[in-house]
Amino acid sequence: MKLLKLVVFILISGNLFSQIGGTTSFPSLNNSYSARSTAFGGNFISIKDADVSLAISNPSLLNEQMHKQIGFSHQIQTGGVNSGMLCSAKNLTKIPGFASLSLRYVDYGKMKETLENGTVVGEFSPADFIISTGYGRKIKERLSIGFQASLLYSQYASYYSFGLGVDFAATYENKEKQTLFTLLVKNVGSQFKGFVSNSNTMFSAEIQMAFSHKLAHAPIRFSYLAHHLNYWDISYKNQSNTGKIDPLTGDSIKVVNANTLQKIAHHFTPQLEFLLSKNLHFRMAFDYHRREEYKLVNRPAMAGFSFGLGMYFKRFSLDYGVKIYSAAGYLNGITLTTNPANWKKTAN
Numbered sequence: 001m002k003l004l005k006l007v008v009f010i011l012i013s014g015n016l017f018s019q020i021g022g023t024t025s026f027p028s029l030n031n032s033y034s035a036r037s038t039a040f041g042g043n044f045i046s047i048k049d050a051d052v053s054l055a056i057s058n059p060s061l062l063n064e065q066m067h068k069q070i071g072f073s074h075q076i077q078t079g080g081v082n083s084g085m086l087c088s089a090k091n092l093t094k095i096p097g098f099a100s101l102s103l104r105y106v107d108y109g110k111m112k113e114t115l116e117n118g119t120v121v122g123e124f125s126p127a128d129f130i131i132s133t134g135y136g137r138k139i140k141e142r143l144s145i146g147f148q149a150s151l152l153y154s155q156y157a158s159y160y161s162f163g164l165g166v167d168f169a170a171t172y173e174n175k176e177k178q179t180l181f182t183l184l185v186k187n188v189g190s191q192f193k194g195f196v197s198n199s200n201t202m203f204s205a206e207i208q209m210a211f212s213h214k215l216a217h218a219p220i221r222f223s224y225l226a227h228h229l230n231y232w233d234i235s236y237k238n239q240s241n242t243g244k245i246d247p248l249t250g251d252s253i254k255v256v257n258a259n260t261l262q263k264i265a266h267h268f269t270p271q272l273e274f275l276l277s278k279n280l281h282f283r284m285a286f287d288y289h290r291r292e293e294y295k296l297v298n299r300p301a302m303a304g305f306s307f308g309l310g311m312y313f314k315r316f317s318l319d320y321g322v323k324i325y326s327a328a329g330y331l332n333g334i335t336l337t338t339n340p341a342n343w344k345k346t347a348n
Contacts, residue, residue, distance in 0.1 A: 025194075025201040026152050026163050028106045028128040029187045033073050033085035035333035038321030039308020040271040041285035046182050046210035046223045048144075048173055051317070052089045053335055055100050055134065058184050059146030060169035062098035062136030067091040071337045078329030080109035097137030100148070104130040113157055124157040134167075144171045156195065165189030165203050178214035178221075183207075206230060212271075219275040226267050227289075233258070234266050236293055258292075266292065281310035283321070294325040301327040315342045 032042035034053035045058035050065035053073060066089040073085040087102035106128040113122045129152070136146030145168075152163040166189060171182040187203040194201065207230045212223035228234050235258035258266070271285040284307045291304025301324075308321035316338035323331045 025161070025191050026128065026154065026165075026187075026203055028083075028104075028130065028154075029150070029152070029165065029203060030206075031075075031083055031104075031106060032321075032323065032331075032333070033075065033083060033104050034071075035073060035075075035308060035319040035321040035335035036283070036310065038075065038323045038331060038333040039283040039285070039306055039310075039319070040223070040273075040321075041225070041269045041287040041290070041306045042323055043208065043225055043227055043269065044210075044223070044271065045169075045184055045208060045225070046180050046212040047221075048171065048180060051319075051337060052087055052100065053085065053337065055089055055098075055136065055146075056085065056087050056102045056104075056132065056148075058169050058171070058182060059100065059134035059136045059148040059167060060144045060171040060182065060184075062089055062100055062134065062146055063144075064091055064098070066098065066100075067339075068341055069337060069339050071335060073333060073335040075331055075333040077331045078325070082107045082109070097135055100132070100134040100136075102130075102132045102134075104132070126156040127154070129153045136169075142173055144173070145169065146171075150189075154195075159195040160193075161191055161195050162193040163189060163191040163203065178216070180212045182210050184209070214275075221273045221275065223271040223273075225269040225271060227269065228267060233263050234289060235263055262292075265289075279312045281312075283308040283310065290323075290325065296326050296328060299327045303327070315339075 032038045034057070036051060036053065037044040037057060044054065047054060048061050048063055050069060052066045052069040053071040055062045055066060069089055071085065071087045075083045083106040085102060085104045087100065089098055089100040091098055108126040110123050110125050112120050113124050114120050130150050132148050132150040134146060134148035136144060138144045148167040150165045152165065154161045165187050167184065167186040169182065169184045171180065173180045185207050187205045190202045206228055209226045209229060210223060212221060214221040237257060266289040269285055269287045272283070274282040276282055284305070287304045287306070291300070295303035303324055303326045306321065306323040308319065311318045316336060319335040321333045325331070
């Protein structure tokens with residue numbers, strides 16, 4: 001816990017007034033690889049059940065229900081970008097706690113390789129890979145902790161990069177009141193081999209907090225995620241418009257800055273789940289930050305919203321999620337989770 005407090009202090013003191021985006025390496029660390037997380041806006045870290053894919057986002061969620069569970073995920077994004085994940089978890093026998101192992105990848109499709117003058121000399125397929133191992137355990141009846149280490153590799157044509165990152169997490173769960181609170185410090189790390197010499201950069205480290213509660217007399221569970229807490233202002237400012245003149249009106253283009261309430265709203269994602277039955281759950285979330293970043297000015301539509309379904313069967317579960325960036329693009333994801341032992345029992 002002392003180490004976790006130190007990491008939190010360093011992140012807050014170093015990034016309190018910073019903006020995010022464009023200054024760090026391996027942004028694929030922030031992708032949503034679980035369809036369930038996609039349905040909740042891309043970040044979901046506040047439920048402790050048998051879904052092993054959630055433990056990859058928050059290692060303190062590792063628990064006995066995830067023993068020998070295997071998860072397969074695939075995500076399809078606008079522009080031909082594909083991503084996916086294979087993950088599993090296991091109860092440890094020689095030491096108390098639980099371990100996880102995962103492989104995540106992003107395939108950016110085929111791109112043309114050109115010279116400086118625009119001459120096409122071939123094609124290449126850029127990709128990112130993340131191999132992670134995590135550990136979690138209870139230290140008290142209601143308190144769990146966890147950490148995860150990730151080795152990252154990127155290959156873009158003849159250029160490649162390696163990096164190492166770690167996540168730290170703590171979760172408090174009150175089963176009687178069906179309430180959970182969690183703190184996550186993620187992506188603490190850096191490249192140790194950049195694409196070019198002397199180009200090593202830090203990852204986009206982030207502090208998240210989340211709270212969830214299942215209503216006692218209604219099939220509804222709500223969650224609130226607070227993200228990028230180590231940054232104050234994460235709103236986008238298009239500084240390239242400074243000093244420019246609107247060609248139609250002749251007026252100078254004003255750079256509009258977010259007010260205090262808007263800056264606060266950028267940090268929060270409300271998430272809602274309707275437990276329609278034991279076998280069917282409906283999910284939705286609204287991410288104000290993503291809406292403001294991606295919406296088309298004249299057609300904001302459903303930008304920032306996300307939806308999904310969870311379907312639970314005897315031998316496996318199936319999750320679907322869709323995350324809307326703007327009227328021009330969205331992300332679809334599907335996750336299959338199962339335990340091979342369930343199939344063996346059926347065969348016997």
